[in-house]
Amino acid sequence: MSLTYATIPLQVQGVNLHLSTIHSLSPKPPILFLHGFGSCKEDLADLVLHPTLHQHGFIAYDAPGCGHSTSDRLSATDIPFLVATAEAVLEHFQITHFHIMGHSMGGLTALLLAHKHPDQVLSFVDIKGNLAPEDCFLSRQIFTFPTDDPEAFLDEFIDRTRKTKSHASPLYASTLRARVRAGAVRPIFESMVRLSDHGDLLDKFVALPCPRMFMYGEENRGLSYLGLLEKEGVDLAYIEGSGHFPMYSNPVEMYRRIALFFARTS
Numbered sequence: 001m002s003l004t005y006a007t008i009p010l011q012v013q014g015v016n017l018h019l020s021t022i023h024s025l026s027p028k029p030p031i032l033f034l035h036g037f038g039s040c041k042e043d044l045a046d047l048v049l050h051p052t053l054h055q056h057g058f059i060a061y062d063a064p065g066c067g068h069s070t071s072d073r074l075s076a077t078d079i080p081f082l083v084a085t086a087e088a089v090l091e092h093f094q095i096t097h098f099h100i101m102g103h104s105m106g107g108l109t110a111l112l113l114a115h116k117h118p119d120q121v122l123s124f125v126d127i128k129g130n131l132a133p134e135d136c137f138l139s140r141q142i143f144t145f146p147t148d149d150p151e152a153f154l155d156e157f158i159d160r161t162r163k164t165k166s167h168a169s170p171l172y173a174s175t176l177r178a179r180v181r182a183g184a185v186r187p188i189f190e191s192m193v194r195l196s197d198h199g200d201l202l203d204k205f206v207a208l209p210c211p212r213m214f215m216y217g218e219e220n221r222g223l224s225y226l227g228l229l230e231k232e233g234v235d236l237a238y239i240e241g242s243g244h245f246p247m248y249s250n251p252v253e254m255y256r257r258i259a260l261f262f263a264r265t266s
Helices: 041-049 079-092 105-116 150-162 169-174 182-198 201-207 226-231 251-265
Strands: 004-012 015-024 031-034 058-061 098-103 121-127 212-217 235-239
Touching: 004 079, 015 041, 015 079, 031 041, 031 079, 031 105, 041 058, 041 098, 041 251, 079 105, 079 182, 098 105, 105 121, 105 182, 105 201, 121 251, 150 169, 150 182, 201 226, 212 226, 212 251, 226 235, 235 251
Parallel strands: 031 058, 031 098, 098 121, 121 212, 212 235
Antiparallel strands: 004 015, 015 058
8 A cells, every 4th residue: 555645725614625645545445544633644644554454545624824724815724614624525525435534633634524424433532532621621721821832832832732741742742833823722622622622522423323442541531421431332442551642642542442453353
């Protein structure tokens, strides 16, 4: 399996985008991967190196306002807009059925996409995506550290993140300036908090008809809803030696659990 890099022009809700994508398509329904805030499309590109996952195609892209993608209206970049962008990407590639994986912000986007199109989603790997108010440890900073200067907020956010004693936080912080535009931060973070507080995300997740996995690191063992997820038949994937970023801290175990999930549900 080889990857193709391409920039695709799209117009979503009147906003002009140029999305930086990677993909490797096969006759089978592909895996759509949605990255987290301050991360990138390459976060799960190593999927192509795992023989058990070769049968599946793969599509990923830098979200608007992130990475190498561009947008002519960063203020539009909230979570519902990211859902609409994912729909436009699927339409561009003429995909009607797909597996979905999302990390953090991407997990929240993936959840709303799957809730909107339950008959099209074949399986869902949620890598510590937002399901409850307690998940807003990054996004809620838009309210706990208020400022009207988006550049100043991003600088201070980076500084706080790199000083956090958490798995992979310094590494994550080191690339934030290159991976997210300051003008996109507020609409993303405000909508993440609003949806986590009032969007009934947990109910939406457990109600999905497809096989579901929820992946979390050892720093998140205390999440209040893990027992409920297990009771509702969600495959819980605990990744030792990691926090919010298993793809940086323990990718070997992360891919092993993903492969096992696909082997059980295919």
